[in-house]
Amino acid sequence: xxxxxxxxxxxxxxxxxxxxxxxxxxxxxxxxxxxxxxxxxxxxxxxxxxxxxxxxxxxxxxxxxxxxxxxxxxxxxxxxxxxxxxxxxxxxxxxxxxxxxxxxxxxxxxxxxxxxxxxxxxxxxxxxxxxxxxxxxxxxxxxxxxxxxxxxxxxxxxxxxxxxxxxxxxxxxxxxxxxxxxxx
Numbered sequence: 001x002x003x004x005x006x007x008x009x010x011x012x013x014x015x016x017x018x019x020x021x022x023x024x025x026x027x028x029x030x031x032x033x034x035x036x037x038x039x040x041x042x043x044x045x046x047x048x049x050x051x052x053x054x055x056x057x058x059x060x061x062x063x064x065x066x067x068x069x070x071x072x073x074x075x076x077x078x079x080x081x082x083x084x085x086x087x088x089x090x091x092x093x094x095x096x097x098x099x100x101x102x103x104x105x106x107x108x109x110x111x112x113x114x115x116x117x118x119x120x121x122x123x124x125x126x127x128x129x130x131x132x133x134x135x136x137x138x139x140x141x142x143x144x145x146x147x148x149x150x151x152x153x154x155x156x157x158x159x160x161x162x163x164x165x166x167x168x169x170x171x172x173x174x175x176x177x178x179x180x181x182x183x184x
Contacts, residue, residue, distance in 0.1 A: 002021070004023075004024070006022060009021065009032065009035055011039055011042075015050060015174075017047050017051070019043060063179070065179045065181060066181070070121060073122065074103065081099065085117060085135055089139055091158050093143075094140075094143060095115065096111075096142060098116045099116075101118075102118055102119070103180065104118075108123060108134045108169060109123075111139075111142065113145065117138050126172075130165045130169060132165075133162050133165035134169075136155055136159050140154040140158070
């Protein structure tokens with residue numbers, strides 16, 4: 001459970017089949033439990049989908065990247081993604097702070113309240129148009145720090161076909177995230 005100054009509650013089923021609940025500070029435990037009960041079938045369905053994906057990935061024998069390969073991806077990502085951020089920031093009409101490239105287990109990118117942008121080095125294993133989608137997505141958070149209709153409208157102004165790239169990440173992204181080195 002993560003409480004913050006948000007207005008709505010969010011439920012996330014994680015790859016390890018744990019559930020993360022993000023709730024407003026003001027939400028009571030009773031209210032949170034009620035919503036979790038309402039969403040129980042959705043949570044179970046999401047867990048079953050993750051179990052099935054995990055089973056399929058295990059059958060595929062996905063080869064983890066070496067630490068050297070990750071370092072090389074991070075270096076390429078810093079150069080390539082920085083250029084795409086500079087290009088799209090003008091189109092979106094926003095400024096940004098520092099750009100950081102990380103090896104993240106679950107996120108493709110993020111934008112801090114100060115305008116700092118973080119990107120996953122594994123983006124370099126995706127098609128260029130998917131990288132552009134993630135870059136535009138994070139830059140649009142400089143205008144809207146949420147996923148409201150207004151936010152998606154900003155994304156669509158720059159990339160009218162953004163849903164295609166978002167779907168690609170949902171479908172293929174898990175395989176790429178599986179390339180992270182496993183902890184021994």
